[in-house]
Amino acid sequence: MKNRIEEIVERIPQKMKAVVIRQHGGPEVLNIEEMTIPKPGEQEVLIKVEATALNHLDIFAREGLKGPGVPKLTLPHISGVDIVGYVVEYGPNILNSSNKIEKGKRVLVNPSFGCGDCRFCRNGEPSMCPDYKIVGEHLWGGLAEYVVVPAKNIIPIPDHISSERAAAIPAVYTTAWRGVVHVGKIKPSDKVLIIGASGGLGSAQLDIAVAAGATVIGIASSEEKRKRCLEMGAVAMFDSNGDWMSEIKEWSNQEGVDMVFDSVGKPTFTKSLNSLKMGGKLVLSGATAGDFPEISIREIYQWHRQILGAPMGNWDDFLQVTDYVWQEKLNPQVSAVFPLEKIAEAQSLLENRSHFGKIVIRVC
Ligand SMILES: [Zn+2]
Numbered sequence: 001m002k003n004r005i006e007e008i009v010e011r012i013p014q015k016m017k018a019v020v021i022r023q024h025g026g027p028e029v030l031n032i033e034e035m036t037i038p039k040p041g042e043q044e045v046l047i048k049v050e051a052t053a054l055n056h057l058d059i060f061a062r063e064g065l066k067g068p069g070v071p072k073l074t075l076p077h078i079s080g081v082d083i084v085g086y087v088v089e090y091g092p093n094i095l096n097s098s099n100k101i102e103k104g105k106r107v108l109v110n111p112s113f114g115c116g117d118c119r120f121c122r123n124g125e126p127s128m129c130p131d132y133k134i135v136g137e138h139l140w141g142g143l144a145e146y147v148v149v150p151a152k153n154i155i156p157i158p159d160h161i162s163s164e165r166a167a168a169i170p171a172v173y174t175t176a177w178r179g180v181v182h183v184g185k186i187k188p189s190d191k192v193l194i195i196g197a198s199g200g201l202g203s204a205q206l207d208i209a210v211a212a213g214a215t216v217i218g219i220a221s222s223e224e225k226r227k228r229c230l231e232m233g234a235v236a237m238f239d240s241n242g243d244w245m246s247e248i249k250e251w252s253n254q255e256g257v258d259m260v261f262d263s264v265g266k267p268t269f270t271k272s273l274n275s276l277k278m279g280g281k282l283v284l285s286g287a288t289a290g291d292f293p294e295i296s297i298r299e300i301y302q303w304h305r306q307i308l309g310a311p312m313g314n315w316d317d318f319l320q321v322t323d324y325v326w327q328e329k330l331n332p333q334v335s336a337v338f339p340l341e342k343i344a345e346a347q348s349l350l351e352n353r354s355h356f357g358k359i360v361i362r363v364c
Contacts, residue, residue, distance in 0.1 A: 005086060005104045006104065008048050008086055008088060008104070009086070009087075009088050009103045009104045012037065012046070012048075012088055012089060012146075013037065014036065014037065015034045015035065015036060015037065016034070016035055016036075016037045016144055016145035016146045017032055017033070017034065017035075017144065017145050017340060018032070018033060018035045018078050018140075018143065018144030018145065019031070019032060019078060019079070019080075019143040019144065019340065019343045020032075020033045020035065020076050020077075020078060021061060021062055021073075021075060021076060021077045021078070021079065022075055022076045023075065024062065024063055024064030024075075025062070025063070026062075026063075027062070027343075027344035027345075027347050027348050028344065029062060030062065030343050030344050030347070032340065032341060032343070035078075035144065037145075037146045038140070038146065038147075038148045039091070039148070040089055040090060040091030040148045040151075041091050041092075041148070042091050042092055042093045043091065043093065043094060043150060043151050043152070044090075044091040044148050044149065044150055044151055045087055045089070045090050045091065045094075045148070045149060045150075045151040045154060046087075046088050046089040046090075046091075046146060046147075046148055047083065047085035047086065047087060047088065047107065047109065047142075047146065047147050047148075047149060047154070048085050048086045048088045048145065048146055048364065049080075049083055049084070049085040049142050049144060049145055049146060049147055049363040049364065050084050050085045050086065050106070050163045050362070050363060050364055051083075051084045051085075051163040051164050051166075051167040051337075051360050051361065051362050051363060052080040052081075052082055052083050052084070052141070052142035052143055052167060052360070052361045052363060053081075053082035053164075053167040053168050053170075053171070053200075053334075053358045053359065053360045053361070054080075054082075054346060054347060054350050054358070054359045054360070054361065055081050055082065055171045055172070055200065056286070056288045056350070057079065057081055057134070057136065057137055057171070058079040058080065058081070058136070058143070058347060058350075059347060059350065059351055061073055061077055061079040061136075061137065062079065062347065073137075077140065078136075078140040078141055078143055078144050078147075079136050079137070079141050079143055080135075080136045080141030080142030080143035080144070080147070080361075081111045081134060081135060081136035081137065081141055081142070081170065081171050082109075082111065082136075082142070082167045082168065082169070082170045082171050082358075083108075083109040083111070083135065083136075083141065083142030083147060083149070083167065083170075084106065084107070084108055084109075084157065084163040084166045084167045085106070085107065085109075085142070085147070085363075086103075086104055086105065086106055086107070087101055087102065087103050087104065087105050087107055087154065088103060088104075088146075089103070090103075090151060091148075091151070094151050100151070101154055101155075101156055105156055106156070106157050106163065107154040107155060107156055107157060108154065108155055108156075108157050108166045108167075108169065108170065108322065109135060109142070109147075109149050109153055109154055109170065110153045110154075110155065110170060110174075110315070110318045111134050111135040111136060111137075111141075111149075111153070111170050111171065112126055112127055112132065112133070112134050112135075112312050113126050113132075113133055113135075113150050113152075113153055114126030114127070114128075114129025114131055114132050114133070115129055115130075115131040118130065118131070124314050124315050124316060125314045126314060126315070127311055127312045127313070127314060134312070135147070135149050135153075142363070143340070143343065143361060143363075144363070145340075145363055145364060155319075155322065157326075158326050160328075161325065161326060164334045164337055164360045164362070165325070165332050165334060166325075167358070167360050168200070168332035168333070168334055168357065168358040168360065169321065169322055169325055169332055170318065171200075171312070172200040172201045172203075172204040172332075172358070173204045173208075173321045173322075173325065173330070173332060174312060174313035174317050174318045174321055175201060175204075175285050175286075175310065175311065175312055175313055176201055176204035176205040176207075176208050176261075176285070176321075177204075177208060177313055177317045177318075177320060177321040177324075178285075178310045178311075178312070178313030178314070178317045179205065179261055179283045179285045179308075179310035180192075180205055180208045180209050180212065180261065180283075181208065181212070181317075181320070182310070182313065182316075182317055183283055183308050183309075183310040184259050184261070184281060184283045184308070184310070186208075186209060186212045186214050186259065187212075187214070187258075188212065188213035188214060189214075190209075190214040190215070190257075190258040190259055191214070191215045191217070191252060191257040191258050191259075192209045192214045192215065192216050192217070192257060192258065192259045192260075192261070193216075193217050193218065193219075193248060193257045193259070193260045193261070193272070193275055194206050194209065194216065194217070194218040194219075194234075194260075194261050195218070195219055195240075195260065195261060195262040195263070195264050195268050195272055196219070196220070196240070196262075196263060196264045196268075196288075197218025197219060197220050197225075197229045197234065197237070198218075198220040198221070198222075198225035198226075198228060198229060198356045198357070199263075199288075199353065199357075200357060200358045200359075201263045201285060201286060202218065202220075202261070202263065203229070203232065203333050203356065203357045204330075204332065205261045206218060206229060206232055206233070206234060207232060207233075207330050207331060207332070207333075208321075208330065209261075210232060210233030210234070211324070211329055211330055215235055216233060216234050216235060217234055217235060217236045217237065217238070217248065217251065217257070218234050218237050218238070219237070219238045219239070219240040219244045219268075220237060220239075220240055221239070221240045221241060221353070224356075225356055226238075226239070228333075228356050232331075232333075236251055238251075240268075244271065245271040245274060245275050248275050249275070252277070255277045256274075256275055256276050256277030256278070256280060257275055257276060257277060257280060258276075258277060258280050258281070259276075259280060259281045259282075259283060260272045260273075260275055260276055260280070260281075260282050260283070261283050261285065262282060262283070262284055262285075263284070263285045263286030263287070263288060264286070264287075264288060264289045265286065265287030265288060265289050265290045265291060265293065266287065266289060266290030266291060266292060266293040267289050267290060268289075269293035269294075269295070270293060270294060270295075270296075270299075273295075273296075273299055273300065273305065273307075274299060276303065276305050278303055278304055278305075279303070279304040279305065279306075280303075280305055280306075281305070281306045281307075281308055282305065282306070282307045282308070283308045283309075283310050284307065284308065284309055284310065285309075285310045285311060332357065332358065333356060333357025333358065334357055334358050334359075334360050335355040335356045335357045335358065335359060336349060336355055336359050336360070337359075337360045337361075337362050338359065338360075338361055338362070339361070339362055340361055340362075340363050343361060346359050346361060
């Protein structure tokens with residue numbers, strides 16, 4: 001008798017279920033539709049999706065967010081950046097056929113890629129490429145039963161890691177690794193503040209900063225979330241609805257902290273900056289609650305402070321952080337798992353920020 005995986009590889013149907021965005025708006029614009037399964041082109045692979053984690057990118061795609069650095073979507077669109085699934089078909093002319101991952105293998109997709117030829121790509125930095133693309137943002141993504149991705153962007157997942165946990169890695173853990181390790185250059189002696197420490201990205205930054213041996217504090221909006229952060233290794237947590245900047249100054253003997261990670265944006269930017277000590281670094285990886293904060297230039301240069309950008313990480317960040325998760329030195333937090341049919345409910349939960357860590361859609 002054939003096992004489930006063999007059947008998945010041998011029987012690729014004509015149609016798939018997918019969450020299709022045909023117009024921008026609230027969760028009500030998300031429709032589950034029957035779509036033709038895409039064919040992998042040259043250097044591509046078809047994946048039977050098992051689990052896809054949600055990101056704020058899914059909300060931005062649905063709402064049709066506009067602004068600097070936000071790619072223009074063409075509709076209809078299928079979002080879904082963080083994809084785990086099984087290799088079922090290769091397109092023609094796959095390079096490096098000796099490295100080809102066998103059909104039926106469970107894989108994790110690195111969603112980002114560049115042109116491959118420019119100086120940034122050649123330097124291993126696809127997110128700096130002028131032609132940078134993310135699966136689920138520029139291309140149809142994993143909120144569907146099948147997805148086509150570049151064949152070079154998949155890596156195998158070890159058996160002891162669940163698909164939900166693996167799906168929690170690509171967007172937030174790669175970005176967090178980039179910000180904390182590569183850009184922030186964290187040291188064990190650093191005092192580090194994580195803004196929104198209970199969110200997908202924040203909990204990943206917290207996890208990595210604790211693993212790096214730093215003294216980590218954070219802000220979060222509820223007692224329950226703050227408790228979870230303390231369990232993950234934070235030494236102190238503050239209420240994001242309270243006067244946290246003064247409380248952190250007091251906690252640090254009026255010195256401030258070495259580094260702040262802020263992906264919330266406008267509502268927290270000024271306080272984040274002023275929580276830094278002399279010469280401290282503010283690392284920005286998102287602006288999920290608003291762009292364009294008020295900035296005092298003097299509060300930056302008079303204090304020898306640095307403001308650093310750390311968007312999606314590169315290949316090295318992705319491989320280093322996945323390896324660390326495979327070793328179980330990091331623990332991606334999955335707060336809820338929904339079936340594909342409950343996508344609207346799942347996205348509402350993400351928007352309400354009442355969850356801890358990642359929300360994952362179990363596709364099959
Ligand atoms: Zn390039």
